[in-house]
Amino acid sequence: MSRVALGLNANIAVGLTRVASWAVRSLGAGDGGVLPGRILLRLYPDAITELSRSLPCVIVSGTNAKTTTTALAKEALSGSFEVVSNTTGANMEGGVACALALQAGRSLERSIGVFEVDEAYLPVIAPQLETKVVALLNLSRDQLDRVSETRLTSAKWRAFLEEHPAVKVVANCDDPLVVFAANGSASVLWVSAGLNFVQDARSCPTCGGEIDFSKSRWFCSCGFSRPEPDVEVDGKIISVCGKTVEAELALPGSCNVSNAAMVLGICEVLGVDIDSAARRMSYVAEVAGRYKRVNIDGHSVRMLLSKNPAGWVEVFDMVGNDPSVVVAINAQIADGRDPSWLWDVPFEQLFGREVFASGERAFDLSVRLHYAGISHRVVKDPLEAIRSCRCGEVSFVGNYTSFQALRRQLKNKDQPVLTEIRRLADRILR
Amino acid sequence: MSDTIRVVSVLPDLLGTYGDSGNAIVASKRLALRGYQVELINAGLKDGIPSGGDFYFVGGGEDGPQSKAAELLRVDAVVERALESGAGLLAVCAGFQILGESFIGPNLKPQAGIGLFSCRTHRFDGPRSVGELIVEPVGSLAGLPLLTGYENHQGVTELLPGAVPLGGVLVGNGNNFEGRSDGAVLGRAIGTYMHGPVFARNPALCDHFLSLVLGELAPLGAIPLEEAHRALYDERISEVYKP
Numbered sequence A: 001m002s003r004v005a006l007g008l009n010a011n012i013a014v015g016l017t018r019v020a021s022w023a024v025r026s027l028g029a030g031d032g033g034v035l036p037g038r039i040l041l042r043l044y045p046d047a048i049t050e051l052s053r054s055l056p057c058v059i060v061s062g063t064n065a066k067t068t069t070t071a072l073a074k075e076a077l078s079g080s081f082e083v084v085s086n087t088t089g090a091n092m093e094g095g096v097a098c099a100l101a102l103q104a105g106r107s108l109e110r111s112i113g114v115f116e117v118d119e120a121y122l123p124v125i126a127p128q129l130e131t132k133v134v135a136l137l138n139l140s141r142d143q144l145d146r147v148s149e150t151r152l153t154s155a156k157w158r159a160f161l162e163e164h165p166a167v168k169v170v171a172n173c174d175d176p177l178v179v180f181a182a183n184g185s186a187s188v189l190w191v192s193a194g195l196n197f198v199q200d201a202r203s204c205p206t207c208g209g210e211i212d213f214s215k216s217r218w219f220c221s222c223g224f225s226r227p228e229p230d231v232e233v234d235g236k237i238i239s240v241c242g243k244t245v246e247a248e249l250a251l252p253g254s255c256n257v258s259n260a261a262m263v264l265g266i267c268e269v270l271g272v273d274i275d276s277a278a279r280r281m282s283y284v285a286e287v288a289g290r291y292k293r294v295n296i297d298g299h300s301v302r303m304l305l306s307k308n309p310a311g312w313v314e315v316f317d318m319v320g321n322d323p324s325v326v327v328a329i330n331a332q333i334a335d336g337r338d339p340s341w342l343w344d345v346p347f348e349q350l351f352g353r354e355v356f357a358s359g360e361r362a363f364d365l366s367v368r369l370h371y372a373g374i375s376h377r378v379v380k381d382p383l384e385a386i387r388s389c390r391c392g393e394v395s396f397v398g399n400y401t402s403f404q405a406l407r408r409q410l411k412n413k414d415q416p417v418l419t420e421i422r423r424l425a426d427r428i429l430r
Numbered sequence B: 001m002s003d004t005i006r007v008v009s010v011l012p013d014l015l016g017t018y019g020d021s022g023n024a025i026v027a028s029k030r031l032a033l034r035g036y037q038v039e040l041i042n043a044g045l046k047d048g049i050p051s052g053g054d055f056y057f058v059g060g061g062e063d064g065p066q067s068k069a070a071e072l073l074r075v076d077a078v079v080e081r082a083l084e085s086g087a088g089l090l091a092v093c094a095g096f097q098i099l100g101e102s103f104i105g106p107n108l109k110p111q112a113g114i115g116l117f118s119c120r121t122h123r124f125d126g127p128r129s130v131g132e133l134i135v136e137p138v139g140s141l142a143g144l145p146l147l148t149g150y151e152n153h154q155g156v157t158e159l160l161p162g163a164v165p166l167g168g169v170l171v172g173n174g175n176n177f178e179g180r181s182d183g184a185v186l187g188r189a190i191g192t193y194m195h196g197p198v199f200a201r202n203p204a205l206c207d208h209f210l211s212l213v214l215g216e217l218a219p220l221g222a223i224p225l226e227e228a229h230r231a232l233y234d235e236r237i238s239e240v241y242k243p
């Protein structure tokens, strides 16, 4: 049978994880993935391998859009499978382990795992799972103090695929660093999912020469070039190996149509009907608090998360007509400690709007905005900045921890003690 | 000679990984605010590096592109000739390494650099140097306020006899662990490990650099831009440096 049999200690560890996850969530202190997962792995280091026995898995990785693509994939596949997933952005070992623990003991028949995995952790986590499909989205600069430079990540992905020839790959053919990695596999479905930020891909990963992006298909004089896509996007129409569907998404921005195209690529490889997959994806209106509008003291606030220059290109697309924009920048470990990347973001595009510089590194942002010619005010607390907006329609754009902090603030406006409990637990585990 | 000041960002498509292109933006704007006509040139891979610039900026990047950039910088010795005819140069991290006598190529073998700065960069086998950096300027830069930045590199740079560092390291690693120094200064050329970008973090260093080529510059006064710089500078110093 496919039910996983666990030893006594493992059962206790899994039980504890569930309790911890429930506690974290019901206290409103987080999404309940990272901390319980870390406890589980501390007690039970083989948890990922043991708990995922006979569970076929899809892994979604890349610098940007992992969480959104995973959420869309979870929805798209839910018509054909019971889906086990870490849809809250907890994408290192702890997050995957926790998602598995929460379903442990259930029958895994007709189940599939869909996991978002940090780009640096892909070669670590994928071998611990029964990985069937890997979806590779994009690679660009992000958290350079923690994640290695993009070329190294691409080479590590490639080495993993070379060592695991049975893994099928769904890859973005518009990103040369993704193509370099995917070429380590003999079984690739290519998706034209776009490349927002060319800067990190200018020099050829094969020969070091210059890649020519002037035509619709990029190429290098050494012969390395964009593969012909199997999946393409034209406005809202996505064609998948000759079949077409219309993506009527509730999520804003053209980048999300590209994310949906990646998901349809996954569906095609798994033999899931793309029409019903597309219909299911249209139900997704928010992803771990992102994209949705929330009411904050009379302001209608679109919640956006962007952590690096490539992500910002998408944000400018989604801010739409909102006359006020609050940008909150932190530089904690999960954000990357160095906010130098702000200088690679064309903030000039915010011209004409009311702009607030916010977050723990509001001063770095403020200097950057001055040089971009954007008049703005500095209000370090994002909630206060939102309240100070002149207009009703506001876009809030935070990087990772500033976004999470605002969500928590909104959830437990009257429960500051919970933040303290969480901080304490974090310290004990570290 | 035209009146326009030419600011050249050298190969930002190869050496633009760590936001160092901000240095050229900061320098250009601070010149424009003082009434200079400024042309900011982003000299990419296919454009080639123009001669006749007044300021050259070389930033940090990844190992493969770094080695490619060294190859391109060697062609026609554009930067050395510009320096001889009075230009200024700021080189950060990977850019600083390739302007030394040797650095480590992507194959982990030593590779010849441009040889402008008297230093050699080796690969450090221990952990990468990552974190905030506070540097006390020395030599011709003594008297400037403490400098703040962010370092992120695997290299260890050994200054050869006669080389002058940018400053002494108070927080972080800089060139190496023993020497407690960061970067190098040679005439109007400055090398450093400080990202941030370093001129956005330290406008006083930017103005000093500009004055090396253009002579004394008037202060910008209490404009909002300078107040923003002040707030950032004070915050970084007080968060990072506890004497």
Ligand SMILES: [Zn+2]
Binding pocket: A204, A205, A206, A207, A208, A209, A220, A221, A222, A223, A224
């Ligand atoms: Zn090539």
